[in-house]
Amino acid sequence: MNQSVVKALHLLDLFLEGQTELTLVEVAERSGMPKPTAFRFLASLEACGMLVKSKNTGQDVRYRLGLKLLELGNIVAEQLEIRTIAKPWMQALCAELNEDVHLVILDGEEAVYIEKIESNQKVRLHTRVGKRSSVYIGSGPKLLLAFLPPEEQRSLISRIKLEDNADSLIQTEEALYEHMEEIKAQGYSISLGEQERETIGISYPVRDYSNKVIAALSVSGPVSRIDSGFQKEIQEKTRETALRISKALGYIES
Structure with a gap:
């Protein structure tokens, strides 16, 4: 090198x-x-x-x-077919919920935000397309880690330095594995104040034709706007939208 x-x-x-x-x-x-x-x-x-x-x-x-x-970035963006397919559904979800909607994928040992649809709320999250995150912080990154094949998941977790982030609620590998099992069992991921204080993120998996989870669809906003009733609505509509995007990518629901 x-x-x-x-x-x-x-x-x-x-x-x-x-x-x-x-x-x-x-x-x-x-x-x-x-x-x-x-x-x-x-x-x-x-x-x-x-x-x-x-x-x-x-x-x-x-x-x-x-x-x-910018030229190189546009070429990469064009190669991300999922971004093109998902964007109209994300726009519709954002219009319905009026909260920020993100699309997140894995890139090596990090999660990357490849698309964002902003709400028209006065208070919004400070995320951006291209932002990178540790895979154990935030609802989208955690969901992607949870749905990795076991061998890939173990390999990635073994390289994570949990102690590098004091704000994380997860400080041991054992706790991280338990949390991954919980996410996979319930089929979605929720984070509270992990990337930004006083915020909540809710993510559901986007699958391809082979049933592989290739992205996380996330809705995020301040906890002051998202009470338990609205959270349930967000979960249901995000799940439905993630399924629609998956079907557009060739996924067949069993």
């Missing part, structure tokens, strides 16, 4: 942390690289179109993500 390429690409992650523009000094400080090294990698990324440099003054030079990444 070319470590120089890896280090250069890791610099792009710095722009995913809520910072749209960074100076050379900021990149060097956040990456822990010497300024000459950071400058060399930034120049390479700029040459590839992955970064754009703006120069306001001789002392104020900033970098931001380039359009090449």
Whole structure:
């Protein structure tokens, strides 16, 4: 593996942390690289179109993500057939419940949010398409972990460092396995304040033609808006929508 390429690409992650523009000094400080090294990698990324440099003054030079990444991102999005199929159903579900609706898939050892339909509520969640999450935090990621084939699940859980997240309610592998069994038995997943405080997330599985769970359909919102009665409505409508998306993907209900 070319470590120089890896280090250069890791610099792009710095722009995913809520910072749209960074100076050379900021990149060097956040990456822990010497300024000459950071400058060399930034120049390479700029040459590839992955970064754009703006120069306001001789002392104020900033970098931001380039359009090449948008081009590549659109190609990836086009390849995600499930996103195209699911979006109209997600829009209908959001219109009916007026809460945020997400579509989540697994990518390696993390869960990724590949689609989001926002409600028109004044208070909304701070999620975004492309967001990554640990697989044991949040209703969607947990559901995907629960429905993995046993061998894949064991392999992934063995690589999770539970102690890295003090906010998680799950601190041991034993507790995580028990929770996965509970989710799989009931057929859905619920999270309370796991990714954002005072929020609830409810997720149901999306299956393909082979009955494999390939995504999680999630509805999330503040607990102040979702009482027990509304929660039951969300569960029923999310389950129905996940089933409709699954059937559109070729799933046959037994």
